[in-house]
Amino acid sequence: MGERTDRVVVVGAGVVGTTAAWVAARDHAAREVVLVDPDPGSGASWVAGGMLAPITEAWPGERELLELGAASLARWPAFAAAVEQASGRPVGLRTAGTLAVVVDAADREDLDRVIEHLRAWGRDAERLTGREARRREPALGPAVRAGLAVPDDLAVDNRLLLAALRAAAERAGVVVRTEPVVRVTESDGAVSGVDLASGKRLDAGRVVVAAGAWSASLHPSLDGLVRPVKGEILRVRARAGSLPPPTRTVRAAVAGRAVYAVPRDGGRLVLGATQYETGFDADVTVGGVRDLLADTERVLPGIADYALEESAASFRPGTADNLPVLGAVPGTPDGLLACFGHGRNGILLTALTADVVAALLTGRPMPDGSAAASASRLATLEVSS
Amino acid sequence: MGERTDRVVVVGAGVVGTTAAWVAARDHAAREVVLVDPDPGSGASWVAGGMLAPITEAWPGERELLELGAASLARWPAFAAAVEQASGRPVGLRTAGTLAVVVDAADREDLDRVIEHLRAWGRDAERLTGREARRREPALGPAVRAGLAVPDDLAVDNRLLLAALRAAAERAGVVVRTEPVVRVTESDGAVSGVDLASGKRLDAGRVVVAAGAWSASLHPSLDGLVRPVKGEILRVRARAGSLPPPTRTVRAAVAGRAVYAVPRDGGRLVLGATQYETGFDADVTVGGVRDLLADTERVLPGIADYALEESAASFRPGTADNLPVLGAVPGTPDGLLACFGHGRNGILLTALTADVVAALLTGRPMPDGSAAASASRLATLEVSS
Numbered sequence: 001m002g003e004r005t006d007r008v009v010v011v012g013a014g015v016v017g018t019t020a021a022w023v024a025a026r027d028h029a030a031r032e033v034v035l036v037d038p039d040p041g042s043g044a045s046w047v048a049g050g051m052l053a054p055i056t057e058a059w060p061g062e063r064e065l066l067e068l069g070a071a072s073l074a075r076w077p078a079f080a081a082a083v084e085q086a087s088g089r090p091v092g093l094r095t096a097g098t099l100a101v102v103v104d105a106a107d108r109e110d111l112d113r114v115i116e117h118l119r120a121w122g123r124d125a126e127r128l129t130g131r132e133a134r135r136r137e138p139a140l141g142p143a144v145r146a147g148l149a150v151p152d153d154l155a156v157d158n159r160l161l162l163a164a165l166r167a168a169a170e171r172a173g174v175v176v177r178t179e180p181v182v183r184v185t186e187s188d189g190a191v192s193g194v195d196l197a198s199g200k201r202l203d204a205g206r207v208v209v210a211a212g213a214w215s216a217s218l219h220p221s222l223d224g225l226v227r228p229v230k231g232e233i234l235r236v237r238a239r240a241g242s243l244p245p246p247t248r249t250v251r252a253a254v255a256g257r258a259v260y261a262v263p264r265d266g267g268r269l270v271l272g273a274t275q276y277e278t279g280f281d282a283d284v285t286v287g288g289v290r291d292l293l294a295d296t297e298r299v300l301p302g303i304a305d306y307a308l309e310e311s312a313a314s315f316r317p318g319t320a321d322n323l324p325v326l327g328a329v330p331g332t333p334d335g336l337l338a339c340f341g342h343g344r345n346g347i348l349l350t351a352l353t354a355d356v357v358a359a360l361l362t363g364r365p366m367p368d369g370s371a372a373a374s375a376s377r378l379a380t381l382e383v384s385s
Numbered sequence: 386m387g388e389r390t391d392r393v394v395v396v397g398a399g400v401v402g403t404t405a406a407w408v409a410a411r412d413h414a415a416r417e418v419v420l421v422d423p424d425p426g427s428g429a430s431w432v433a434g435g436m437l438a439p440i441t442e443a444w445p446g447e448r449e450l451l452e453l454g455a456a457s458l459a460r461w462p463a464f465a466a467a468v469e470q471a472s473g474r475p476v477g478l479r480t481a482g483t484l485a486v487v488v489d490a491a492d493r494e495d496l497d498r499v500i501e502h503l504r505a506w507g508r509d510a511e512r513l514t515g516r517e518a519r520r521r522e523p524a525l526g527p528a529v530r531a532g533l534a535v536p537d538d539l540a541v542d543n544r545l546l547l548a549a550l551r552a553a554a555e556r557a558g559v560v561v562r563t564e565p566v567v568r569v570t571e572s573d574g575a576v577s578g579v580d581l582a583s584g585k586r587l588d589a590g591r592v593v594v595a596a597g598a599w600s601a602s603l604h605p606s607l608d609g610l611v612r613p614v615k616g617e618i619l620r621v622r623a624r625a626g627s628l629p630p631p632t633r634t635v636r637a638a639v640a641g642r643a644v645y646a647v648p649r650d651g652g653r654l655v656l657g658a659t660q661y662e663t664g665f666d667a668d669v670t671v672g673g674v675r676d677l678l679a680d681t682e683r684v685l686p687g688i689a690d691y692a693l694e695e696s697a698a699s700f701r702p703g704t705a706d707n708l709p710v711l712g713a714v715p716g717t718p719d720g721l722l723a724c725f726g727h728g729r730n731g732i733l734l735t736a737l738t739a740d741v742v743a744a745l746l747t748g749r750p751m752p753d754g755s756a757a758a759s760a761s762r763l764a765t766l767e768v769s770s
Binding site for chain 1 (some may be wrong): 621622624666668669670671672674675678679682688689690691692693696
């Protein structure tokens, strides 16, 4: 055991890890909270759309993920307010809702399935013709044949959120160290700290592993639990004379590919997202950019005149059952808390994850709706390859 | 008149201005040569393909530009060797030639016209079927219907060239000042120097205006002589497992748009170029990127898997007759030497421009083949709006 067993080390300063560190310090879960990341706020949290839209985001059959997402969405307004209050910074929460649209006749029935989902959750949704959809969002093009307005969905500016979480964490006393963690160390069946790339060791009584797709390499017991699922996004900006961007998040399926456009301030849109299972290869590909532009243009033709400001790729942390892994993974040392595997839902699930981490670190009961993400399920789950 | 009338100031540190400054210092044309640019080596010289391919580049009917290009191409091998020797740095000259290809049947006759041009210049060219073209460049896709091999064309790495020219200039004694020039000043009908944005004045007996598209604002007598013609380029890179890039410069007309792919070291290609008359608007547009990718992919389908490393825009200096303006513009103060308006041929025409500048500054006779670029023609030329 290290000297300072009352220290909590959080590995990974994306939205999940920074939230975990902030919550740990805020709730006095430890004498000292250290957040370690070689490049805080980069990674999948930086390369994200920021949609808080669990139902239009859910794949068919992902009922448990949908429940987690709905539970987290319900927490988001209060979470956003708490982060803004604690940091004194905005997170850019948007409440204009989502408009899901289809351009192929064959996709129209998908909308009906989404409506069923929404009604099962007691949530509002309205079926629109193409013309009705264009009346609400004049940026939609003539190819749009039908739509679905989901007024309760939210969106957040992931980059503002990262900055606000970092400020909130530091105000609460979190110490940020910008260096790589090599491994979680253990002694007598319990975590003893982390080894840093510099050769130093940071003693800790509890280690929260929140390193997203990079988490699996930090301790042998985590091996295979999470894998990188590459995604590319583009950021575009309306120019003088351009057709204004939509005010709602627009989602569509074009040629079988899901595409979204999430509004940001300043006439900007985040377009996403591709999906590849190609390991830690961070290249933005020609084909990915071509598809994102072509698919989005089909739905929002005015973007042809927009400025292309940025293209970026990162790695969603994917798990075998597409659910996050939160808590003590069976077979890991005492004091090692997993907090990874949020897949393409990291921003959405952060509000719920905050409450889970608070419960794990303080011994309070786990929050409602979080059971599906419990690491205890891994006793029976087959790990991914 | 300023104190130091033996000083030459060159405004603009792109390939043309840096070459002019180097030549001025090398040939002892002045006691001191100062090269002034707020951001040396940026601008159109940075955002370029580096093709040295006058004939496949020439638009129909641009006979004088073609002659200038041919005269400059002939000088390029010696110019490249001189720059490399003077700087101790490579310029990345490539001698693999150009392959011009067509994908639409209607464009085949364009190739015949280019062949006529080439033969009139005594230059080699070979008509190829699509299959023959693919045999030489396996990266070419099945859409390619015919081709034309131009073995004598060259290409240069514009960014290596910029670095080498800068080094050559500094070794020859050129002083580089990184600040904006506001205007060329005059006194009694002769230039007296330049006013800098800092409020300082730099005295000079001769001022070479080589600020590309920005040149027109530097003295009232230059107003309207040059305008910005925006161009966008992309840089892509073959990845592990990608189809290798072509070894030759590949040019094509796709859907009426000219596109080129110029090889660079490291499996890279520079793709270009769009063309817009929209003033000094440096945005890279979604539509521009979409067209460049789609058109290039039509010809080189393997790039879909390449990494998209960079997108950039800058401003070619366009003139009313598409020819550069070199020398004393009628009506300007004595000692003001224009050296701008190279349009989309700045890199190609640099070798000839070097000799023109040397002649202008030392009083030697103008080089053969340069007459069409003489600023003296502007006595009769209508200026562009």
